[in-house]
Amino acid sequence: MVVIGVTGGVGTGKSTVAGMFRRLGATVLDADAIAHRLMEPKRLAWRKVIEAFGRGMLNEDGTVNRRRLAAQVFEHDERRKRLEMILHPGVMRDVRRQLHRLRRARRVRAVVLDIPLLVEVGAQHLVDALVVVTAPPEVQRERVRQQHGWSDAELDARICAQWDLSAKAALADYVVDNADGVDATRTQVTRIWQKLVPLRRKRSSTSRR
Numbered sequence: 001m002v003v004i005g006v007t008g009g010v011g012t013g014k015s016t017v018a019g020m021f022r023r024l025g026a027t028v029l030d031a032d033a034i035a036h037r038l039m040e041p042k043r044l045a046w047r048k049v050i051e052a053f054g055r056g057m058l059n060e061d062g063t064v065n066r067r068r069l070a071a072q073v074f075e076h077d078e079r080r081k082r083l084e085m086i087l088h089p090g091v092m093r094d095v096r097r098q099l100h101r102l103r104r105a106r107r108v109r110a111v112v113l114d115i116p117l118l119v120e121v122g123a124q125h126l127v128d129a130l131v132v133v134t135a136p137p138e139v140q141r142e143r144v145r146q147q148h149g150w151s152d153a154e155l156d157a158r159i160c161a162q163w164d165l166s167a168k169a170a171l172a173d174y175v176v177d178n179a180d181g182v183d184a185t186r187t188q189v190t191r192i193w194q195k196l197v198p199l200r201r202k203r204s205s206t207s208r209r
Helices: 014-024 031-038 044-053 066-073 077-105 137-148 152-160 165-171 182-196
Strands: 002-008 027-030 110-114 129-134 174-177
Touching (some): 002 165, 002 182, 014 027, 014 129, 014 182, 027 031, 027 077, 031 077, 031 110, 044 066, 044 077, 066 077, 077 110, 129 165, 129 182, 137 152, 174 182
Parallel strands (some): 002 110, 002 129, 027 110
8 A cells, every 4th residue: 555645835736636646546534624523522622722722713503613713823833833732643643543444454555645734743754655736826825815715914824834835845756736737737646646556457367266
């Protein structure tokens, strides 16, 4: 089983690339989805978020208002680090547990770890190949405006919370330039897949006798 780490910067299209790997046959472990699950009402991380940031971070139904929480933590490094200490250990434990289960199953050819802070948390040792997705700053900003409606200040705060994109790219085994459209990106992803994931050998009729 090949483990592929996919990371990049805000608005570069990490999830788009992870989705392309999924369509080629990979199982994708999405760190953001795991974090969402960990913060469901009454769970330990949910309780710790309330303890650290107050009940004002909750919606009327008791779920965490992620945009309100982000506005709090990305304005202050200490608050952001506190949230990371609440979420990251649980996310990485879940990732390791799922990787262990998938390896034991022996039916999965490739797993993609879609983790925005994969490099920042030092999780490169979990992957066989690191893929960093890049895009020019102006493309990043336009995508974020369209997808999330963030202001420039909100985007700048998130960019500052991550490693510089060029530093991540310098560590990459493969860099995907996601600036020239879906088809160009898909071509790059397919080439990486063909290099990393061996084709299944078809058992001949004689081998089954």
